[in-house]
Amino acid sequence: MDNIQIPNISISNFKCFKEFKVDSFKRFNLIFGKNSVGKSNLLEALYLYSNMFRSDAILAIFRQRGIILNNNLELIFHNFDYTKPINIKTTKKELNIYPIKSLADYSLDGIYYEIENYNRKIIKLPMLTNINRKLDNSFIPINNNFLFDNKKILSSIIDAVLFNFAFINEYNTFEISTKMSTAEAFNKIQNLKMDKIVVDSLKPIIPNIEHIRISLNQIFEADIGLNRYLPLNSLGNGILKIFNYVVKALCVPNGVLLIDEIDNGFHYSSLRNLWISLFEVAYRSNVQIFATTHSYECIKAFNDVYNEVKNKYNSNDDIQGIRIEADKEEKYHPVIYNSEELNNAMDNWEVR
DSSP, rough: OOTOOOOOOEEEEEETTTEEEEEEOSSEEEEEEEESHHHHHHHHHHHHHHHHTBBBHHHOOOOOOTTTOOGGGGBBBGGGGGOOEEEOOOOEEEEEEEEOHHHHHHHHSEEEEEHHHHHHTTTEEEEEEETTOOOOTTTTOEEEEETTTTTEEEEEESSSSSOOOOEOOOOTTTTTHHHHHHHHHHHHHHHTTOOOHHHHTTOOOOOOOEEEEEEESSSSEEOOSSEEEEEEGSSTTTHHHHHHHHHHHHTTTTTTEEETTTTTOOOOGGHHHHHHHHHHHHHHOOOOOEEEEEOHOOOOHHHHHHHHTTTTTTTOOEEEEEEEEEEEEEEEEEEEEEHHHHHHHGGOOOOO
16 A cells, blocks of 8 residues: 555564564554553554654653653563664664663663664664763764653654654543643644544534534533533543544544554444544545554444445455464464454454
């Protein structure tokens, strides 16, 4: 597919993945499998690949999982083995992550990303946790300083964007910072006069909805033809989360949306509405979606809704299921299902 940003992925030495690859991605990719088979780790690898031009991106993984940074950088390397680099690549781009070995014996001083810039030159983007560590001139100069876990972090960001993307997960869905981020995104959409797209994507769920606004208290409210606006989260299970997904998708046109545990907090009866809205906005904005789930009902709704709406979008082969399996040696590999195979195979799966 020429119009998607991540056509495939190959991962080595990252977290649970010694070696892992998916030969081909679709526009919509639903990832499932038993607990602890690497579903979230795959999304994190996709996130690092998408954000390869800023070396502090790795810290989002620690923040989202609530892991303290102190002496824990080795957690990102498979089996804590940082003698080998992390490699994340597609047929378009490649990211390598190397350790910056400590001057002491018990921790790392940081990591650096090795990437190819727009001049086709291999460059090094460092992130240091030891502010006294000196680097040679083969590294891009550090231009970003901040506190993380009460530790001063020095990192590099180059002025480039690989493509538009957003990463949503259950760890931060209801945090104040996330709500503020969604409010900022919706304000941007309103300024571009694109808020009608959000309303249209919610009409299959709320037929009478005419307008959405943000109150002075940063509460999202909807006009559904009554005498006053109503808070979105008063209109049914999952409406606010669907709204969040739709807004974030609109903010990454021609890009990628990563959603971890997409069905968390949804009643099974709301899952059809979730996919109706996401298919609508993803096709309108040319967004590629990767999502994880533990739910049979979510997989079924994903497949059923696609088959109902694919003619509307002149689509025939835009979805796939990716089940991650682990063998007895704890090596992980994907099993790929097209739309027809999803229904036929579901009875034989364990996804929880």
